[in-house]
Amino acid sequence: MPQQERPFDLLNKVLGQKVLIKLKGGAQIRGSLSSFDIHMNLVLQDAEELDDGQLRTKMGTILLRGGNILYISPA
Amino acid sequence: MPQQERPFDLLNKVLGQKVLIKLKGGAQIRGSLSSFDIHMNLVLQDAEELDDGQLRTKMGTILLRGGNILYISPA
Amino acid sequence: MPQQERPFDLLNKVLGQKVLIKLKGGAQIRGSLSSFDIHMNLVLQDAEELDDGQLRTKMGTILLRGGNILYISPA
Amino acid sequence: MPQQERPFDLLNKVLGQKVLIKLKGGAQIRGSLSSFDIHMNLVLQDAEELDDGQLRTKMGTILLRGGNILYISPA
Amino acid sequence: MPQQERPFDLLNKVLGQKVLIKLKGGAQIRGSLSSFDIHMNLVLQDAEELDDGQLRTKMGTILLRGGNILYISPA
Amino acid sequence: MPQQERPFDLLNKVLGQKVLIKLKGGAQIRGSLSSFDIHMNLVLQDAEELDDGQLRTKMGTILLRGGNILYISPA
Amino acid sequence: MPQQERPFDLLNKVLGQKVLIKLKGGAQIRGSLSSFDIHMNLVLQDAEELDDGQLRTKMGTILLRGGNILYISPA
Numbered sequence: 001m002p003q004q005e006r007p008f009d010l011l012n013k014v015l016g017q018k019v020l021i022k023l024k025g026g027a028q029i030r031g032s033l034s035s036f037d038i039h040m041n042l043v044l045q046d047a048e049e050l051d052d053g054q055l056r057t058k059m060g061t062i063l064l065r066g067g068n069i070l071y072i073s074p075a
Numbered sequence: 076m077p078q079q080e081r082p083f084d085l086l087n088k089v090l091g092q093k094v095l096i097k098l099k100g101g102a103q104i105r106g107s108l109s110s111f112d113i114h115m116n117l118v119l120q121d122a123e124e125l126d127d128g129q130l131r132t133k134m135g136t137i138l139l140r141g142g143n144i145l146y147i148s149p150a
Numbered sequence: 151m152p153q154q155e156r157p158f159d160l161l162n163k164v165l166g167q168k169v170l171i172k173l174k175g176g177a178q179i180r181g182s183l184s185s186f187d188i189h190m191n192l193v194l195q196d197a198e199e200l201d202d203g204q205l206r207t208k209m210g211t212i213l214l215r216g217g218n219i220l221y222i223s224p225a
Numbered sequence: 226m227p228q229q230e231r232p233f234d235l236l237n238k239v240l241g242q243k244v245l246i247k248l249k250g251g252a253q254i255r256g257s258l259s260s261f262d263i264h265m266n267l268v269l270q271d272a273e274e275l276d277d278g279q280l281r282t283k284m285g286t287i288l289l290r291g292g293n294i295l296y297i298s299p300a
Numbered sequence: 301m302p303q304q305e306r307p308f309d310l311l312n313k314v315l316g317q318k319v320l321i322k323l324k325g326g327a328q329i330r331g332s333l334s335s336f337d338i339h340m341n342l343v344l345q346d347a348e349e350l351d352d353g354q355l356r357t358k359m360g361t362i363l364l365r366g367g368n369i370l371y372i373s374p375a
Numbered sequence: 376m377p378q379q380e381r382p383f384d385l386l387n388k389v390l391g392q393k394v395l396i397k398l399k400g401g402a403q404i405r406g407s408l409s410s411f412d413i414h415m416n417l418v419l420q421d422a423e424e425l426d427d428g429q430l431r432t433k434m435g436t437i438l439l440r441g442g443n444i445l446y447i448s449p450a
Numbered sequence: 451m452p453q454q455e456r457p458f459d460l461l462n463k464v465l466g467q468k469v470l471i472k473l474k475g476g477a478q479i480r481g482s483l484s485s486f487d488i489h490m491n492l493v494l495q496d497a498e499e500l501d502d503g504q505l506r507t508k509m510g511t512i513l514l515r516g517g518n519i520l521y522i523s524p525a
Contacts, residue, residue: 327472
Protein backbone atom coordinates (compact mmCIF):
# COMPACT_ATOMS: atom_id res chain seq x y z
CA MET A 1 0.00 0.00 0.00
CA PRO A 2 1.68 3.23 -1.12
CA GLN A 3 1.83 6.05 1.39
CA GLN A 4 -0.09 9.09 0.18
CA GLU A 5 0.75 11.40 3.04
CA ARG A 6 3.61 12.03 5.45
CA PRO A 7 3.32 12.79 9.20
CA PHE A 8 3.92 16.53 8.80
CA ASP A 9 0.90 16.74 6.47
CA LEU A 10 -1.24 16.20 9.54
CA LEU A 11 0.19 19.37 11.11
CA ASN A 12 -0.64 21.34 7.96
CA LYS A 13 -4.19 20.02 8.01
CA VAL A 14 -4.85 20.99 11.62
CA LEU A 15 -3.41 24.54 11.48
CA GLY A 16 -5.90 26.78 13.27
CA GLN A 17 -7.52 23.85 15.07
CA LYS A 18 -7.35 22.60 18.68
CA VAL A 19 -4.64 20.05 19.41
CA LEU A 20 -3.61 18.16 22.53
CA ILE A 21 0.15 17.79 23.12
CA LYS A 22 1.79 15.35 25.51
CA LEU A 23 5.34 16.19 26.62
CA LYS A 24 8.10 14.03 28.04
CA GLY A 25 7.61 13.99 31.79
CA GLY A 26 3.84 13.81 31.33
CA ALA A 27 2.68 17.44 31.00
CA GLN A 28 -0.29 17.94 28.68
CA ILE A 29 -0.95 21.16 26.78
CA ARG A 30 -4.06 21.97 24.76
CA GLY A 31 -4.39 24.89 22.36
CA SER A 32 -4.96 26.07 18.85
CA LEU A 33 -2.03 25.27 16.51
CA SER A 34 -0.82 28.43 14.78
CA SER A 35 2.61 27.41 13.44
CA PHE A 36 5.23 24.64 13.33
CA ASP A 37 8.64 24.00 11.78
CA ILE A 38 10.68 20.96 10.66
CA HIS A 39 11.93 20.31 14.23
CA MET A 40 8.25 20.04 15.26
CA ASN A 41 8.58 23.21 17.33
CA LEU A 42 4.97 24.39 17.67
CA VAL A 43 3.15 27.59 18.57
CA LEU A 44 -0.26 27.25 20.21
CA GLN A 45 -2.78 30.03 20.90
CA ASP A 46 -5.15 29.99 23.90
CA ALA A 47 -3.01 27.26 25.43
CA GLU A 48 -3.86 25.56 28.72
CA GLU A 49 -1.87 23.08 30.77
CA LEU A 50 -3.97 20.09 31.81
CA ASP A 51 -3.64 17.74 34.74
CA ASP A 52 -5.28 14.35 34.06
CA GLY A 53 -7.54 16.04 31.52
CA GLN A 54 -8.52 18.85 33.97
CA LEU A 55 -7.54 22.48 33.39
CA ARG A 56 -4.59 23.53 35.55
CA THR A 57 -3.17 26.76 34.09
CA LYS A 58 -4.20 29.10 31.28
CA MET A 59 -1.11 30.22 29.36
CA GLY A 60 -2.26 32.13 26.26
CA THR A 61 0.34 31.84 23.49
CA ILE A 62 3.05 29.22 23.90
CA LEU A 63 6.08 27.98 21.94
CA LEU A 64 6.80 24.27 22.51
CA ARG A 65 10.18 22.73 21.62
CA GLY A 66 9.69 19.78 19.28
CA GLY A 67 12.35 17.64 20.92
CA ASN A 68 10.33 17.16 24.09
CA ILE A 69 7.00 16.28 22.46
CA LEU A 70 5.73 12.69 22.79
CA TYR A 71 2.64 13.11 20.64
CA ILE A 72 0.22 15.57 19.06
CA SER A 73 -3.47 14.82 18.63
CA PRO A 74 -6.21 16.97 17.10
CA ALA A 75 -8.52 17.52 20.09
CA MET B 76 22.72 -15.00 5.28
CA PRO B 77 22.07 -11.90 3.17
CA GLN B 78 19.50 -9.46 4.43
CA GLN B 79 16.59 -9.14 2.00
CA GLU B 80 14.68 -6.45 3.85
CA ARG B 81 15.42 -3.43 6.05
CA PRO B 82 13.52 -2.38 9.20
CA PHE B 83 11.57 0.40 7.45
CA ASP B 84 10.14 -2.17 5.02
CA LEU B 85 8.06 -3.45 7.92
CA LEU B 86 6.42 -0.03 8.27
CA ASN B 87 5.58 -0.01 4.55
CA LYS B 88 4.03 -3.46 4.84
CA VAL B 89 1.75 -2.58 7.75
CA LEU B 90 0.43 0.74 6.39
CA GLY B 91 -3.32 0.74 7.01
CA GLN B 92 -3.04 -1.97 9.67
CA LYS B 93 -3.27 -1.91 13.49
CA VAL B 94 0.04 -1.42 15.32
CA LEU B 95 0.98 -1.23 18.98
CA ILE B 96 3.57 1.41 19.93
CA LYS B 97 5.53 1.52 23.17
CA LEU B 98 7.01 4.90 24.13
CA LYS B 99 9.86 5.85 26.47
CA GLY B 100 8.33 6.23 29.90
CA GLY B 101 6.06 3.25 29.28
CA ALA B 102 2.98 4.68 27.53
CA GLN B 103 1.38 2.31 24.99
CA ILE B 104 -0.59 3.53 21.96
CA ARG B 105 -2.60 1.34 19.58
CA GLY B 106 -3.97 2.50 16.25
CA SER B 107 -4.01 2.13 12.49
CA LEU B 108 -0.74 3.27 10.85
CA SER B 109 -1.46 5.85 8.15
CA SER B 110 1.95 7.44 7.54
CA PHE B 111 5.59 7.55 8.68
CA ASP B 112 8.82 9.32 7.73
CA ILE B 113 12.57 8.63 7.97
CA HIS B 114 12.70 9.84 11.60
CA MET B 115 10.07 7.18 12.40
CA ASN B 116 7.52 9.90 13.15
CA LEU B 117 4.17 8.09 12.74
CA VAL B 118 0.54 9.00 12.25
CA LEU B 119 -2.07 6.61 13.65
CA GLN B 120 -5.83 6.69 13.05
CA ASP B 121 -8.38 5.55 15.68
CA ALA B 122 -5.62 5.68 18.26
CA GLU B 123 -6.11 4.63 21.89
CA GLU B 124 -3.78 4.92 24.86
CA LEU B 125 -3.56 1.66 26.80
CA ASP B 126 -2.71 0.99 30.41
CA ASP B 127 -1.34 -2.54 30.94
CA GLY B 128 -3.19 -3.64 27.81
CA GLN B 129 -6.50 -2.04 28.94
CA LEU B 130 -8.07 0.89 27.09
CA ARG B 131 -7.45 4.18 28.93
CA THR B 132 -8.17 7.02 26.46
CA LYS B 133 -9.53 7.18 22.90
CA MET B 134 -7.56 9.79 20.92
CA GLY B 135 -8.60 9.54 17.26
CA THR B 136 -5.76 10.69 14.99
CA ILE B 137 -2.32 11.07 16.56
CA LEU B 138 1.17 12.10 15.43
CA LEU B 139 3.94 10.34 17.41
CA ARG B 140 7.52 11.65 17.42
CA GLY B 141 9.91 8.92 16.33
CA GLY B 142 12.62 9.83 18.82
CA ASN B 143 10.57 8.68 21.80
CA ILE B 144 9.41 5.34 20.39
CA LEU B 145 10.81 2.15 21.96
CA TYR B 146 9.16 -0.30 19.59
CA ILE B 147 6.39 -0.80 17.03
CA SER B 148 4.55 -4.07 16.67
CA PRO B 149 1.76 -5.03 14.24
CA ALA B 150 -1.15 -5.75 16.62
CA MET C 151 -4.69 26.74 5.55
CA PRO C 152 -1.27 28.12 4.64
CA GLN C 153 1.08 28.90 7.49
CA GLN C 154 1.93 32.59 7.60
CA GLU C 155 4.40 32.46 10.47
CA ARG C 156 6.96 30.05 11.91
CA PRO C 157 7.58 29.33 15.63
CA PHE C 158 10.71 31.51 15.81
CA ASP C 159 8.66 34.51 14.68
CA LEU C 160 7.04 34.43 18.10
CA LEU C 161 10.45 34.96 19.72
CA ASN C 162 11.10 37.95 17.48
CA LYS C 163 7.74 39.45 18.39
CA VAL C 164 8.28 39.17 22.15
CA LEU C 165 11.84 40.56 22.26
CA GLY C 166 11.94 43.00 25.16
CA GLN C 167 8.82 41.51 26.76
CA LYS C 168 8.30 39.25 29.80
CA VAL C 169 8.30 35.52 29.08
CA LEU C 170 7.84 32.45 31.26
CA ILE C 171 10.14 29.49 30.52
CA LYS C 172 9.63 25.92 31.71
CA LEU C 173 12.72 23.71 31.77
CA LYS C 174 13.10 19.93 31.75
CA GLY C 175 13.01 18.84 35.37
CA GLY C 176 10.31 21.41 36.11
CA ALA C 177 12.18 24.65 36.92
CA GLN C 178 10.36 27.82 35.83
CA ILE C 179 12.15 31.04 34.93
CA ARG C 180 10.50 34.39 34.23
CA GLY C 181 12.25 37.38 32.71
CA SER C 182 12.47 39.84 29.88
CA LEU C 183 13.68 38.25 26.61
CA SER C 184 16.69 40.13 25.27
CA SER C 185 18.17 37.69 22.72
CA PHE C 186 17.89 34.19 21.23
CA ASP C 187 19.61 32.07 18.56
CA ILE C 188 18.68 29.17 16.26
CA HIS C 189 19.30 26.61 19.04
CA MET C 190 16.69 28.50 21.10
CA ASN C 191 19.39 29.56 23.56
CA LEU C 192 17.85 32.60 25.26
CA VAL C 193 19.04 35.55 27.33
CA LEU C 194 16.61 36.98 29.87
CA GLN C 195 16.99 40.19 31.88
CA ASP C 196 15.59 40.63 35.42
CA ALA C 197 15.14 36.88 35.59
CA GLU C 198 13.56 35.10 38.55
CA GLU C 199 13.23 31.41 39.31
CA LEU C 200 9.69 30.48 40.35
CA ASP C 201 8.41 27.64 42.47
CA ASP C 202 4.75 26.80 41.67
CA GLY C 203 4.29 30.33 40.39
CA GLN C 204 5.88 31.88 43.56
CA LEU C 205 9.16 33.82 43.43
CA ARG C 206 12.07 31.74 44.70
CA THR C 207 15.29 33.43 43.54
CA LYS C 208 16.11 36.68 41.75
CA MET C 209 18.87 36.08 39.21
CA GLY C 210 19.26 39.22 37.08
CA THR C 211 20.61 38.35 33.63
CA ILE C 212 20.55 34.67 32.63
CA LEU C 213 21.55 32.61 29.58
CA LEU C 214 19.36 29.50 29.13
CA ARG C 215 20.43 26.60 26.91
CA GLY C 216 17.76 25.86 24.32
CA GLY C 217 18.11 22.09 24.53
CA ASN C 218 16.62 21.95 28.02
CA ILE C 219 13.62 24.20 27.40
CA LEU C 220 10.15 22.60 27.38
CA TYR C 221 8.21 25.72 26.47
CA ILE C 222 8.27 29.51 26.30
CA SER C 223 5.21 31.62 26.93
CA PRO C 224 4.81 35.42 26.82
CA ALA C 225 3.89 36.19 30.45
CA MET D 226 46.29 -7.00 17.40
CA PRO D 227 44.50 -5.91 14.22
CA GLN D 228 40.72 -5.95 14.30
CA GLN D 229 39.31 -8.38 11.73
CA GLU D 230 35.64 -7.65 12.30
CA ARG D 231 33.46 -4.70 13.26
CA PRO D 232 30.47 -4.74 15.65
CA PHE D 233 27.86 -4.73 12.84
CA ASP D 234 29.37 -7.95 11.48
CA LEU D 235 27.88 -9.70 14.49
CA LEU D 236 24.40 -8.60 13.40
CA ASN D 237 25.01 -9.99 9.92
CA LYS D 238 26.15 -13.29 11.37
CA VAL D 239 23.09 -13.77 13.58
CA LEU D 240 20.43 -12.87 10.97
CA GLY D 241 17.71 -15.50 11.28
CA GLN D 242 18.84 -16.48 14.79
CA LYS D 243 17.43 -15.82 18.25
CA VAL D 244 18.74 -12.71 20.00
CA LEU D 245 18.08 -11.13 23.38
CA ILE D 246 17.78 -7.33 23.44
CA LYS D 247 17.98 -5.13 26.53
CA LEU D 248 16.45 -1.66 26.24
CA LYS D 249 17.00 1.51 28.23
CA GLY D 250 14.62 1.40 31.15
CA GLY D 251 15.23 -2.34 31.57
CA ALA D 252 12.77 -4.05 29.17
CA GLN D 253 14.07 -7.28 27.61
CA ILE D 254 12.91 -8.56 24.22
CA ARG D 255 13.76 -11.95 22.70
CA GLY D 256 13.13 -12.90 19.10
CA SER D 257 14.56 -13.96 15.78
CA LEU D 258 16.54 -11.18 14.04
CA SER D 259 15.21 -10.60 10.53
CA SER D 260 16.67 -7.19 9.62
CA PHE D 261 18.69 -4.22 10.86
CA ASP D 262 20.01 -0.91 9.55
CA ILE D 263 22.93 1.46 10.29
CA HIS D 264 21.04 3.09 13.19
CA MET D 265 20.77 -0.39 14.75
CA ASN D 266 17.00 -0.35 14.23
CA LEU D 267 16.07 -4.05 14.33
CA VAL D 268 13.16 -6.23 13.26
CA LEU D 269 12.54 -9.39 15.28
CA GLN D 270 10.13 -12.22 14.44
CA ASP D 271 8.31 -14.28 17.11
CA ALA D 272 9.27 -11.63 19.65
CA GLU D 273 8.47 -11.92 23.34
CA GLU D 274 8.89 -9.41 26.15
CA LEU D 275 10.58 -10.93 29.19
CA ASP D 276 10.43 -9.99 32.84
CA ASP D 277 13.53 -11.17 34.76
CA GLY D 278 14.02 -13.86 32.15
CA GLN D 279 10.35 -15.03 32.36
CA LEU D 280 7.94 -14.67 29.41
CA ARG D 281 5.60 -11.72 29.91
CA THR D 282 4.01 -10.93 26.51
CA LYS D 283 4.12 -12.56 23.07
CA MET D 284 4.37 -9.85 20.41
CA GLY D 285 5.02 -11.53 17.04
CA THR D 286 6.90 -9.18 14.70
CA ILE D 287 8.48 -6.09 16.26
CA LEU D 288 10.52 -3.10 15.07
CA LEU D 289 12.91 -1.80 17.75
CA ARG D 290 14.47 1.68 17.52
CA GLY D 291 18.25 1.44 17.71
CA GLY D 292 18.67 4.53 19.86
CA ASN D 293 17.08 2.89 22.90
CA ILE D 294 18.98 -0.40 22.78
CA LEU D 295 21.55 -1.09 25.53
CA TYR D 296 22.81 -4.40 24.15
CA ILE D 297 22.09 -7.29 21.79
CA SER D 298 23.13 -10.83 22.58
CA PRO D 299 22.65 -14.00 20.49
CA ALA D 300 20.38 -16.10 22.76
CA MET E 301 12.18 45.01 17.60
CA PRO E 302 15.43 43.99 15.93
CA GLN E 303 17.81 41.87 17.99
CA GLN E 304 21.10 43.66 18.55
CA GLU E 305 22.87 40.88 20.41
CA ARG E 306 22.94 37.07 20.44
CA PRO E 307 23.09 34.82 23.53
CA PHE E 308 26.82 34.09 23.16
CA ASP E 309 27.56 37.81 23.35
CA LEU E 310 26.67 37.58 27.03
CA LEU E 311 29.47 35.05 27.56
CA ASN E 312 31.94 37.39 25.89
CA LYS E 313 30.83 40.24 28.10
CA VAL E 314 31.27 38.33 31.35
CA LEU E 315 34.71 36.81 30.61
CA GLY E 316 36.77 37.25 33.77
CA GLN E 317 33.70 37.76 35.93
CA LYS E 318 31.89 35.53 38.45
CA VAL E 319 29.10 33.38 37.02
CA LEU E 320 26.69 30.89 38.55
CA ILE E 321 26.00 27.72 36.54
CA LYS E 322 23.13 25.31 37.08
CA LEU E 323 23.58 21.79 35.70
CA LYS E 324 21.06 19.11 34.80
CA GLY E 325 20.45 17.12 37.95
CA GLY E 326 20.57 20.30 40.02
CA ALA E 327 24.26 20.86 40.84
CA GLN E 328 25.29 24.52 41.05
CA ILE E 329 28.80 25.75 40.30
CA ARG E 330 30.10 29.29 40.88
CA GLY E 331 33.37 30.62 39.52
CA SER E 332 35.14 33.10 37.33
CA LEU E 333 34.56 32.47 33.58
CA SER E 334 37.88 32.18 31.78
CA SER E 335 36.92 30.56 28.45
CA PHE E 336 34.06 29.05 26.44
CA ASP E 337 33.47 27.52 22.99
CA ILE E 338 30.55 27.11 20.56
CA HIS E 339 29.28 24.01 22.41
CA MET E 340 29.03 26.20 25.54
CA ASN E 341 31.81 24.19 27.18
CA LEU E 342 33.14 26.54 29.86
CA VAL E 343 36.24 26.89 32.01
CA LEU E 344 35.82 28.51 35.42
CA GLN E 345 38.58 29.58 37.82
CA ASP E 346 38.20 29.49 41.63
CA ALA E 347 35.15 27.30 41.17
CA GLU E 348 32.98 26.12 44.05
CA GLU E 349 30.11 23.67 44.10
CA LEU E 350 27.11 25.04 46.00
CA ASP E 351 24.29 23.27 47.78
CA ASP E 352 21.15 25.45 48.02
CA GLY E 353 23.36 28.51 47.70
CA GLN E 354 25.78 27.31 50.47
CA LEU E 355 29.41 26.43 49.70
CA ARG E 356 29.92 22.66 49.53
CA THR E 357 33.26 22.03 47.78
CA LYS E 358 36.08 24.24 46.53
CA MET E 359 37.33 22.95 43.17
CA GLY E 360 39.76 25.50 41.73
CA THR E 361 39.78 25.31 37.91
CA ILE E 362 36.97 23.35 36.26
CA LEU E 363 35.92 22.48 32.70
CA LEU E 364 32.14 22.11 32.35
CA ARG E 365 30.57 20.34 29.35
CA GLY E 366 28.06 22.60 27.64
CA GLY E 367 25.54 19.85 26.94
CA ASN E 368 24.66 19.46 30.62
CA ILE E 369 24.25 23.13 31.47
CA LEU E 370 20.73 24.41 32.23
CA TYR E 371 21.65 28.06 32.65
CA ILE E 372 24.47 30.54 33.24
CA SER E 373 24.00 33.72 35.23
CA PRO E 374 26.51 36.48 36.01
CA ALA E 375 26.72 36.24 39.82
CA MET F 376 53.11 18.05 27.06
CA PRO F 377 52.18 16.74 23.59
CA GLN F 378 49.62 13.96 23.46
CA GLN F 379 51.09 10.81 21.92
CA GLU F 380 47.95 8.71 21.92
CA ARG F 381 44.20 9.22 21.54
CA PRO F 382 41.45 7.50 23.58
CA PHE F 383 40.57 4.99 20.84
CA ASP F 384 44.18 3.73 20.87
CA LEU F 385 43.37 2.15 24.22
CA LEU F 386 40.64 0.07 22.58
CA ASN F 387 43.07 -1.11 19.92
CA LYS F 388 45.58 -2.10 22.58
CA VAL F 389 43.13 -4.19 24.60
CA LEU F 390 41.57 -6.11 21.69
CA GLY F 391 41.35 -9.73 22.79
CA GLN F 392 41.66 -8.82 26.46
CA LYS F 393 39.15 -8.69 29.32
CA VAL F 394 37.43 -5.35 29.85
CA LEU F 395 34.87 -4.09 32.34
CA ILE F 396 32.12 -1.83 30.95
CA LYS F 397 29.82 0.38 32.99
CA LEU F 398 26.56 1.43 31.32
CA LYS F 399 24.21 4.32 32.02
CA GLY F 400 21.74 3.11 34.61
CA GLY F 401 24.51 1.22 36.43
CA ALA F 402 24.73 -2.18 34.69
CA GLN F 403 28.25 -3.64 34.53
CA ILE F 404 29.38 -6.04 31.81
CA ARG F 405 32.69 -7.92 31.74
CA GLY F 406 34.05 -9.76 28.71
CA SER F 407 36.76 -10.10 26.15
CA LEU F 408 36.81 -7.21 23.63
CA SER F 409 36.63 -8.54 20.08
CA SER F 410 35.65 -5.48 18.05
CA PHE F 411 34.66 -1.81 18.23
CA ASP F 412 33.77 1.04 15.85
CA ILE F 413 33.93 4.85 15.85
CA HIS F 414 30.66 5.13 17.78
CA MET F 415 32.29 3.03 20.51
CA ASN F 416 29.87 0.18 19.77
CA LEU F 417 31.67 -2.88 21.18
CA VAL F 418 31.48 -6.65 20.83
CA LEU F 419 32.51 -8.73 23.84
CA GLN F 420 33.04 -12.50 23.97
CA ASP F 421 32.31 -14.60 27.09
CA ALA F 422 30.40 -11.65 28.50
CA GLU F 423 28.87 -11.64 31.97
CA GLU F 424 26.61 -9.13 33.64
CA LEU F 425 27.80 -8.22 37.14
CA ASP F 426 25.90 -6.96 40.14
CA ASP F 427 28.18 -5.06 42.56
CA GLY F 428 31.12 -7.00 41.21
CA GLN F 429 29.34 -10.38 41.60
CA LEU F 430 28.40 -12.54 38.57
CA ARG F 431 24.69 -12.23 37.77
CA THR F 432 24.18 -13.60 34.23
CA LYS F 433 26.43 -15.29 31.66
CA MET F 434 25.65 -13.94 28.20
CA GLY F 435 28.28 -15.25 25.77
CA THR F 436 28.72 -12.83 22.86
CA ILE F 437 27.26 -9.36 23.24
CA LEU F 438 27.04 -6.18 21.14
CA LEU F 439 26.93 -3.01 23.29
CA ARG F 440 25.76 0.33 21.87
CA GLY F 441 28.42 2.98 22.39
CA GLY F 442 26.00 5.75 23.25
CA ASN F 443 25.04 4.15 26.57
CA ILE F 444 28.55 3.39 27.82
CA LEU F 445 29.88 5.40 30.79
CA TYR F 446 33.36 3.89 30.84
CA ILE F 447 35.54 1.00 29.70
CA SER F 448 38.36 -0.37 31.81
CA PRO F 449 40.80 -3.21 31.05
CA ALA F 450 39.92 -5.75 33.78
CA MET G 451 37.90 41.20 27.13
CA PRO G 452 39.24 38.98 24.32
CA GLN G 453 39.45 35.28 25.05
CA GLN G 454 43.01 34.01 24.88
CA GLU G 455 42.27 30.34 25.46
CA ARG G 456 39.54 27.83 24.69
CA PRO G 457 38.19 25.13 27.05
CA PHE G 458 40.14 22.29 25.39
CA ASP G 459 43.39 24.13 26.11
CA LEU G 460 42.85 23.23 29.75
CA LEU G 461 42.92 19.52 28.84
CA ASN G 462 46.19 20.00 26.99
CA LYS G 463 47.70 21.76 29.98
CA VAL G 464 46.81 19.04 32.47
CA LEU G 465 47.96 16.04 30.40
CA GLY G 466 49.88 13.78 32.76
CA GLN G 467 48.32 15.36 35.83
CA LYS G 468 45.62 14.20 38.28
CA VAL G 469 42.06 15.19 37.39
CA LEU G 470 38.71 14.63 39.05
CA ILE G 471 35.79 13.77 36.74
CA LYS G 472 32.11 13.93 37.66
CA LEU G 473 29.74 11.86 35.50
CA LYS G 474 26.00 12.14 34.91
CA GLY G 475 24.34 10.09 37.60
CA GLY G 476 26.89 11.31 40.15
CA ALA G 477 29.86 8.90 39.86
CA GLN G 478 33.25 10.51 40.49
CA ILE G 479 36.47 9.24 38.95
CA ARG G 480 39.98 10.44 39.80
CA GLY G 481 43.09 9.62 37.78
CA SER G 482 45.96 10.86 35.72
CA LEU G 483 44.86 12.23 32.30
CA SER G 484 46.77 10.50 29.52
CA SER G 485 44.70 11.33 26.42
CA PHE G 486 41.52 13.01 25.14
CA ASP G 487 39.78 13.69 21.82
CA ILE G 488 37.36 16.28 20.39
CA HIS G 489 34.35 14.44 21.86
CA MET G 490 35.99 14.85 25.29
CA ASN G 491 36.49 11.09 25.51
CA LEU G 492 39.29 10.73 28.08
CA VAL G 493 41.78 8.09 29.16
CA LEU G 494 42.91 8.14 32.79
CA GLN G 495 45.72 6.11 34.35
CA ASP G 496 45.65 4.89 37.98
CA ALA G 497 41.94 5.67 38.05
CA GLU G 498 39.80 5.29 41.16
CA GLU G 499 36.06 5.60 41.61
CA LEU G 500 35.16 7.78 44.59
CA ASP G 501 32.09 7.83 46.77
CA ASP G 502 31.58 11.24 48.44
CA GLY G 503 35.30 11.87 48.09
CA GLN G 504 36.22 8.46 49.62
CA LEU G 505 37.97 5.75 47.58
CA ARG G 506 35.52 3.05 46.47
CA THR G 507 37.21 1.06 43.67
CA LYS G 508 40.67 1.07 42.09
CA MET G 509 40.35 0.64 38.32
CA GLY G 510 43.77 1.24 36.75
CA THR G 511 43.39 2.51 33.17
CA ILE G 512 39.96 3.73 32.13
CA LEU G 513 38.35 5.20 28.98
CA LEU G 514 35.51 7.62 29.78
CA ARG G 515 32.95 8.62 27.12
CA GLY G 516 32.81 12.40 26.79
CA GLY G 517 29.05 12.58 26.38
CA ASN G 518 28.41 11.52 29.98
CA ILE G 519 30.90 13.86 31.66
CA LEU G 520 29.52 16.75 33.74
CA TYR G 521 32.84 18.35 34.58
CA ILE G 522 36.61 17.85 34.75
CA SER G 523 38.76 19.47 37.40
CA PRO G 524 42.53 19.30 37.90
CA ALA G 525 42.77 17.57 41.32
